[in-house]
Amino acid sequence: MLEALYVCRLATAEHLRLLVTPTTASSRYVRAELGKLARAGLVNAVQLRGRTRTKVWFLTRAGAAAAEASPAITARPHRMSAALAAGPLQFHALAVADVLMTLHAYRHASVLDCQVEVSHGQGNAQDPTGSSSRSMVITDAVIRPQPSAVEGGVPPVLFVELDRATTSSHRLADKLHAYDRYRQHRHAASRASSPSSWQTRYPSSEYTFPPVLVVITGPPERAGRRMDLVWNQLKQARRGLLSGLDSGEVAVAGVSHAVLLSHLARPGGLTAPIWTPLNPHAPATPVTLPNLHAAARPPKRT
DNA sequence: GTATGTGGTTACTGGATTAC
DNA sequence: GTAATCCAGTAACCACATAC
Incomplete structure (x- = not known):
């Protein structure tokens, strides 16, 4: 999940459900895991613009560092922040995440290869x-x-x-x-x-x-x-x-x-x-x- | 009022591990 | 080999907040 967030920069719980548990109907498990990661200081979330009930998740600096420890990750200098995640970049990044997660869920391409x-x-x-x-x-x-x-x-x-x-x-x-x-x-x-x-x-x-x-x-x-x-x-x-x-x-x-x-x-x-x-x-x-x-x-x- | 997303809790299943 | 235990994953509740 950390690696996917590192690649996508921003994702909703539904995006991550497509990636982590694509066969399940509910994102409940993914949200519980995101909650644990948030308490560990590895992820953070802001509200989806225009929709107060939906969160948009991103990696904290600690989360990005943890993801970079994975051999599957190519490190990059860019870091997401709450201000960036809540800003005009959000819709664009989520649209990219839509494409990547759908490609991954239907086995057209791995998110980690994108x-x-x-x-x-x-x-x-x-x-x-x-x-x-x-x-x-x-x-x-x-x-x-x-x-x-x-x-x-x-x-x-x-x-x-x-x-x-x-x-x-x-x-x-x-x-x-x-x-x-x-x-x-x-x-x-x-x-x-x-x-x-x-x-x-x-x-x-x-x-x-x-x-x-x-x-x-x-x-x-x-x-x-x-x-x-x-x-x-x-x-x-x-x-x-x-x-x-x-x-x-x-x-x-x-x-x-x-x-x-x-x-x-x-x-x-x-x-x-x-x-x-x-x-x-x-x-x-x-x-x-x-x-x-x-x-x-x-x-x-x- | 209804629908939706979130978070907390609980119960269940199945696989892996451990103790005997 | 078998039983006990642990843990991850899932579903089903519930309550709450909010948009429509």
Whole structure:
């Protein structure tokens, strides 16, 4: 439970029930355990914004230190506090936790194999802490699906970008552009023929840049409107800002948070045809992740 | 008033451990 | 080998607070 909270940063008791006791109907046991951890000073909680009855749990400094003792945890400098947990970050972090816990509960990916708020393209691209003020882009979640899913054609690494429609769609386009710059980024000391930063950091992805999956949060109707807006803007920007999308190596797709969770919450849900390519030259038809991956893969070298 | 989330308590089950 | 014990996990109560 500590490790999961370390990865997710914030989670409700219901999130942790999905992780710890997914077959039970009640989160009573999880809440009792959280109570023990709180009395031990390892976790703390704040109220869920807008809902006074629901708590949002996070690790204290002592809890984070205890989690870092686990070999499954990659230490990072970030620490959660009650002020941060109660602030505007809360909805965003919980939406990421929704995705991670659902992936874990339905055995699509282990929470401990995922990372949130991952900095990419900084001076040292292999920095395990991912901390740098000079990063090109901070990915909301990096997901490594289970080997069985990868064997079924799902990319070995997925970048997830959560879009709450709280900023302009131009900023989302800017962020996608940043991913394209990261795709081309190499270490300053590297020669042009050397591997890109992302190839060094994600060797399992081989020649294919991990797809950037834009997950639009909010009610499905509003998310659908947002996706139409983003798609049309990218289409208009085909000659300028997002020319990198033409290469076929950056496969960007959008789906609503609610749709994603409803599809993930079933066996084999990772391969549902729910992803609409945001590449301005691709048809706006939902595809599966294996199809997205296959389309982005460069032709075999002979 | 009803529904919901939380926390306290109790009882039960099943597996692991220990004593004989 | 068997009985006793411990403990984790679960469910079912209950009371309380709060939103609708």
